[in-house]
Each structure stands twice: as C-alpha cells, then as structure tokens.
Amino acid sequence: MLDLKYVLANLDAVRCRLECRGGDVDLEPLRRLDEQRKATILEVEQLKARRNEVSRQIGAMIKAGEDASAVREETRRIGEKIKALDERQKQLEAQLGALLMTLPNLPHESCPEGADESCNREERRWGHRPDFDFEVRDHVEIGEICGILDFERAARITGARFAVLTGQAARLERALIAFMLDLHSDEHGYREVLPPFIVGRKALEGTGQLPKFEEDLFRLQQPDQWFLAPTAEVPVTNLHAGEILDESDLPRRYVAYTPCFRAEAGSHGRDVRGLIRQHQFDKVELVTFCRPEESYEILEQLTAHACQVLERLGLHYRLVTLCTGDLGFSAAKTYDLEVWLPSQNTFREISSCSNFEDFQARRAGIRYRPEGGGKPRFVHTLNGSGLAVGRTLLAILENYQNENGTFRVPEALEPYMHSRLG
C-alpha cells in the first residue's frame, strides 16, 4: 500500500509513475474522499471535545449533589450526532482504504520503462549453452524414458497441471530442496523456517495478493477465508506482521521451503506441457527484512544468492531487470533469473527477486525502532526464489541429458543423491 499522505502531496508524480505500468490512472476519487474524510473528522472531534468536557462537569455536579438532568439531556443529543458522524467517517475511511489497496507499488527509477516483457533489460549471462551432438529431448520425454515423471496418472488422481514424481525424480526434487536450504542457511546466513502452507486472508492482503488477485488462489471451503499459500513469501513476510523489530536485528534473512499452489487462472493454453506451469510446485524462498537505506544493496545480495544456486548446479542462465509494464503488483523493482532450456532453445524464468520497499510493510504493519530511540519506521521487505524447485529439476533433466534419454546429476547434488537402489 502506498502512503496516503505521500500520494496526496504528489498527485501528478504518483499518477505518472503508476501509469508507466500501463493503463490510465485516476486519483481524483481518492483526493475527493480524503477531503470529505478530513471535514468529517474536524466536525466530529469538536463534538467529542464538547461531550468530554460536559461529561466531566456532570461527574463533578453529581459529586456535589446538584441536579444534572438538563446538561445530561444536552450531552445525550450530542452523542447521537457523534454516532452518525462516526458512522460516516468509518464509511469514508473504508472506501479510501479499499481504493488505496488496489493501487500497485511505484516502480523504482532504475527500472526500464516499457509495456511488456520485450522491454525487459538483460543485465548479464552466466555459463554457456551445453553442446549436444544429437537431437535434444524435452524433460517430458526424458521423464517418460526414465519412468520418473507421470502426468497421466496425476491427471487421474487430480486433474491437469499436476505431476507424479517417482524414483530418481522424487529423490532429485528432495535433494534440490535440501541443497538449496543448506546453501542459503549455512553459507548465505539465512535462518531456516518452515511456515504453515495454508494462510489467512489478512496475510494475503499484507503481501499484496489480495484483494485484487483472488482468482489466482485456491480457496478452502471449510474455514472460509483460508487459502493454499501461492508462495512462501506470504507466510514468511507475515511472520513479523504487526511487530516492531529492533534495528539491531536488521537485516533479518529467512529461507523457507514450501509447496506453492496456484490456480493459474488465465493461463489456459500456456505451457500446458510438462513441469513448467503446475498447480502445485515446490519452491525455496528467500525473504529479507531490512532498513530502507540498505534495501537496494540487499536486493543485489539476495539476487546473487539465488544466482549462486544455478552456478553451483552449472546451469546456464541470464539475469534481466523487469520493465515497468512487467512488474508485479507489489514490487518496486524485480530481477528475473532465466535458465536455459535446450528443448525450447530459450531462457525461462526460474527465479524472481524483488524489492517491495515499504509497500508490504505498510500493509502488514512491519516496523522497526531506530537505534537510540525515535519513532518506529516501516522496514523494507524483499524476497526471491532460491529457486523454483520443479523448474530446476526440469532444467537439470534437459541440460544434463544423454543421447539415450537418461541424464546425469550435477556434482553439487551428489552428496544428496546417495542411494543403494540407484
């Protein structure tokens, strides 16, 4: 959520920054609502001051044994007016809040401007494309030849966009999770956390998935307002919702493995084959809470930590900065890591690392107290995939494939793959 005061003080600049995400933005209703709200507050608070004063007098009169019935009647009437104005103020504030919740974050100035992904800026590439002197297979074929990926049975169990991993694939998935968690916690200094996989509406509002994007989520029927978490970003960022942290505790870095559940509304027909776009996938997520001054430096670090996973696994990738039109709702700046997929002869997203500045912190109420006292300030929050596990698995199958349809396991994973049965 944007800072209402800032928006109102910089109406044109804010509108301009929001419009560079695409589409027209009209902030006039916001301004009008705020004006009405302020007028109502002024009126109701004057009445309340009057009532408080008279109430105090009544107390004194009763103590002194005087008759207070006349003043009492006056105050009762003031009370009725106050009730009506309170109601109006509440309504105005609810409308204002609802409007504010639908505004996306302001893109950082370092983001390239543009309407869609074609304007994203490639920053650098790492490694090189593997050379194959045979016709490459995609991971679906490899999975079938090895008997380790089963989409048909998954469809029978549940439906489309699910997979059953068996044998080496299941083991590789587990190895990747363990490898990533170990790397980030032991070498990069993140604290490992295993959060709930089901989250409440409040948490989703805190990180920005709600109220605008409910159709992308799976909602439970039983306790209504419970949702399957679409990413660990939601439970982990909300870990400190409503808290005031000590500045000396910042930055706080967490790494979490969770399955992620996405309805993928509106993606019909896209990436229908294989593991690329599933309703359920595993992800290891990095989340950082930090001081505003350091958040862009932290974004570089966090992104580097995600890159490190691909480098240890020897997977060719590139790093791009998302343009303003491709930026997610809550993000001020985002780097995507795209891994090379030989079967598609292109790079595909495998991680997304973002700085949300104070957008999520304001919604979720995450603050810190500056060292040496002073008013609490909103922290900046960041997160990034480190990495999407399913996509990493498919990238390994494809990039490490052999001519006969089998594949090799990257050296970094060997300690995690020991098996008597093979």
Added chain:
RNA sequence: GGAGAGAUGGCCGAGUGGUCGAAGGCGCACGCUUGGAAAGCGUGUGUGCGGGCAACCGUACCGAGGGUUCGAAUCCCUCUCUCUCCGCCA
C-alpha cells in the same frame, strides 16, 4: 469435541464506571557522578488521525467488533487468539 482461565504500552505487570494514556518495574535515551566502566541519582520515553509555520492543541486507541451510559480499560453480547484440564489423534 467438552470444561475452565486469560488477552493492558518495546517487554513484564497493576487497575472493576468519571480526575486513566493508564501505577510500578524492566528496557531505552539524556544528564549528574567516575581516570574509565558498573552501580547509584535525576529527567524523559506509545501509536494513529485532525488542526497549526511551530511550541502545541484536539481526538481515538487497554485482543477485534457491537451494545448499555451524560461518561467504559472497567458492565453486557459476539468473534478471534493464548493457556490449563479431559477426550480424540499423527
């Protein structure tokens, strides 16, 4: 699922209708003291909103939402969460 207890400021913890934004303690900040530190002493120390150039003033907030009352942290109702005991369960 059944029975009971509870939720107060950064933290702990008093407060059962008016003078309570709320005692006391811890923590923190500043000052005194000291060669330096600790201890000690003194002072200060919540958040949001509205008004004002500002000092400041007003208002709201004692888990959340309603109600009673001239007036609610305090009384009533609903909800959420926590704890204890019983049952059940991995």
